[in-house]
Amino acid sequence: MDNNHQITVTSPLLPDLDEFHQLLKEIWDSKWITNNGSFHQRLEKALAEYLKVPYVSLFTNGTLPLITALQALRITGEVITTPYSFVATTHSLWWNGIKPVFVDIDPATGNIDPEKIEAAITPKTTAIMPVHVYGKPCDTKRIQEIADKYGLKVIYDAAHAFGVEVNGESILNAGDMSTLSFHATKVYNTIEGGAMVMHDEKTKKRIDYLKNFGFAGETEVVAPGINSKVDEMRSAYGLLNLRQVDDAIEARHQVAVRYREALRDVDGITFFDDMPGVKHNYSYFPIFIDADKFGMTRDELYFKMRDNGVLGRRYFYPLISEFTTYRGLPSAAPDNLPNAHRMADTVICLPMHHALSDADVNKIIAQIKR
Numbered sequence: 394m395d396n397n398h399q400i401t402v403t404s405p406l407l408p409d410l411d412e413f414h415q416l417l418k419e420i421w422d423s424k425w426i427t428n429n430g431s432f433h434q435r436l437e438k439a440l441a442e443y444l445k446v447p448y449v450s451l452f453t454n455g456t457l458p459l460i461t462a463l464q465a466l467r468i469t470g471e472v473i474t475t476p477y478s479f480v481a482t483t484h485s486l487w488w489n490g491i492k493p494v495f496v497d498i499d500p501a502t503g504n505i506d507p508e509k510i511e512a513a514i515t516p517k518t519t520a521i522m523p524v525h526v527y528g529k530p531c532d533t534k535r536i537q538e539i540a541d542k543y544g545l546k547v548i549y550d551a552a553h554a555f556g557v558e559v560n561g562e563s564i565l566n567a568g569d570m571s572t573l574s575f576h577a578t579k580v581y582n583t584i585e586g587g588a589m590v591m592h593d594e595k596t597k598k599r600i601d602y603l604k605n606f607g608f609a610g611e612t613e614v615v616a617p618g619i620n621s622k623v624d625e626m627r628s629a630y631g632l633l634n635l636r637q638v639d640d641a642i643e644a645r646h647q648v649a650v651r652y653r654e655a656l657r658d659v660d661g662i663t664f665f666d667d668m669p670g671v672k673h674n675y676s677y678f679p680i681f682i683d684a685d686k687f688g689m690t691r692d693e694l695y696f697k698m699r700d701n702g703v704l705g706r707r708y709f710y711p712l713i714s715e716f717t718t719y720r721g722l723p724s725a726a727p728d729n730l731p732n733a734h735r736m737a738d739t740v741i742c743l744p745m746h747h748a749l750s751d752a753d754v755n756k757i758i759a760q761i762k763r
């Protein structure tokens with residue numbers, strides 16, 4: 394390892410190149426390269442089994458299933474969501490002409506605070522779009538109670554929650570639909586990619602029409618659909634990556650264990666512990682800096698680490714509610730979102746991936762402790 398070696402926040406999980414090449418050969422021979430091919434069908438089945446969910450529909454990224462879920466459920470008016478996420482969550486509402494209503498987060502989890510949802514409901518509210526931030530499960534039971542009470546739909550942005558289970562049950566079965574991202578930076582990737590998880594065959598069929606321009610047959614178009622069809626190369630790549638994702642998650646787990654051991658007693662640094670009954674995926678390792686106790690601000694530490702070749706990321710800073718498109722909304726006012734602001738101003742996500750070496754982890758820990 395040379396001195397200029399940079400430790401990046403993530404590193405893509407890549408299939409074995411020879412194995413991938415063999416599958417590519419099969420695809421070349423078949424000349425079927427997209428449009429619900431055999432690898433596409435196999436990957437949907439394999440994912441449904443792995444994730445312990447009834448139905449999966451593949452998408453070309455993690456943003457289009459959000460947009461399509463809102464279309465499929467005919468969501469309009471206002472949707473309650475969190476500002477502490479990746480911009481795509483709120484953008485999917487905007488693309489559907491829906492007004493986002495931001496609700497503050499619970500500082501104990503980083504997820505939308507269910508106790509603050511009811512106060513944000515108006516006669517125009519039609520749905521709730523929570524995010525399982527860092528793969529930490531939302532309080533899905535409480536959110537469903539509120540949704541049922543007011544007749545609202547629930548769409549989970551589960552982009553971080555691949556494989557996460559609570560008491561042996563997939564978190565992806567909560568709500569009306571959940572969406573996943575298989576982007577290169579995520580725990581499980583198909584380079585670019587994503588999926589929607591639904592509970593019944595009828596919805597699966599409708600979603601499959603919607604991601605294929607609305608085609609229900611050779612000449613029949615039943616809805617104004619979009620194009621989000623996944624090709625055979627990415628599907629084959631995804632099948633190979635699915636075989637090694639458990640090992641990758643275990644490697645991430647070991648990194649989390651080392652971080653926690655090393656940082657538990659550092660003054661001014663806090664982090665999340667595992668939640669009881671939850672099977673985590675260790676998709677991110679956020680730490681939170683209390684500048685007074687730590688003796689340095691978040692940004693001072695962040696840039697110092699960066700100068701020394703340790704590239705963390707300030708996920709999620711700035712908050713979505715701070716971007717130009719959204720900051721004029723009444724619910725985007727900072728005094729409506731104090732917990733989200735505090736978290737966004739103090740967070741650094743440490744490097745976290747399957748290929749971090751012991752030496753890398755030691756270097757990262759030493760940088761923080763210095």
Ligand SMILES: *Cc1c(COP(=O)(O)O)cnc(C)c1O
Pocket residue numbers: 454455456457478479481482524550552553574575576586587
């Ligand atoms: C990555 C991500 C998305 C978007 O996924 P893409 O595959 O990049 O389109 C949406 N929401 C969250 C919370 C994400 O982290």
